[in-house]
Amino acid sequence: EIVMTQSPATLSVSPGERATLSCRASQSVASSLAWYQQKPGQAPRLLIYGASTRATGIPARFSGSGSGTEFTLTISSLQSEDFAVYYCQQYNNWPRTFGQGTKVEIK
Amino acid sequence: QVQLVESGGGVVQPGRSLRLSCAASGFTFSSYGMHWVRQAPGKGLEWVAVIWYDGSNKYYADSVKDRFTISRDNSKNTLYLQMNTLRAEDTAVYYCARDRSRRGADAFDFWGQGTMVTVSS
Numbered sequence: 618e619i620v621m622t623q624s625p626a627t628l629s630v631s632p633g634e635r636a637t638l639s640c641r642a643s644q645s646v647a648s649s650l651a652w653y654q655q656k657p658g659q660a661p662r663l664l665i666y667g668a669s670t671r672a673t674g675i676p677a678r679f680s681g682s683g684s685g686t687e688f689t690l691t692i693s694s695l696q697s698e699d700f701a702v703y704y705c706q707q708y709n710n711w712p713r714t715f716g717q718g719t720k721v722e723i724k
Numbered sequence: 725q726v727q728l729v730e731s732g733g734g735v736v737q738p739g740r741s742l743r744l745s746c747a748a749s750g751f752t753f754s755s756y757g758m759h760w761v762r763q764a765p766g767k768g769l770e771w772v773a774v775i776w777y778d779g780s781n782k783y784y785a786d787s788v789k790d791r792f793t794i795s796r797d798n799s800k801n802t803l804y805l806q807m808n809t810l811r812a813e814d815t816a817v818y819y820c821a822r823d824r825s826r827r828g829a830d831a832f833d834f835w836g837q838g839t840m841v842t843v844s845s
């Protein structure tokens with residue numbers, strides 16, 4: 618199975634600052650990469666699919682990039698509602714696999 | 725609006741069975757692949773199973789293969805997960821999620837609120 622590795626595990630950022638989250642796949646997943654946001658007690662929410670396409674209703678401050686094995690989620694200016702856990706997921710191969718998550722916390 | 729509502733969770737003894745349901749509304753259920761994803765307490769997300777839009781194909785995580793069965797009733801707009809021979813490590817919140825495609829080949833664009841399954845004696 619494809620192993621997805623996210624870094625860092627925790628990112629401490631001040632509101633208004635930029636956050637950069639990384640995701641690495643153990644083998645190429647082309648552009649079949651999604652990012653999800655999860656807040657405590659809530660279901661995950663799709664942010665990005667196809668490595669760089671924002672899902673419906675997702676603010677422009679969220680952007681995704683990369684292909685193959687290296688991917689990045691950037692939040693250009695963190696808002697209070699963005700503090701959450703973020704997961705990457707590949708959907709190029711079975712089984713579908715998620716990264717272990719990056720927690721974005723208030724600095 | 726798209727809604728996915730899971731039910732059927734609870735506390736069950738090891739070795740017993742449980743069936744989860746996911747009632748879908750607000751979209752043409754029969755046109756989408758559907759998944760189950762679980763999350764153990766304090767842990768990350770683990771994909772469990774997928775079923776194609778017409779039920780013709782199913783895939784499972786190795787951790788549940790031969791114990792869990794995913795199915796759907798398109799006439800009832802409902803997704804199911806039959807869980808047999810439950811183990812303590814199956815304890816988790818179980819989410820149903822809609823795939824953006826018919827054949828489970830895309831990202832998961834809508835999720836239910838989840839139902840908790842606790843396997844304990």
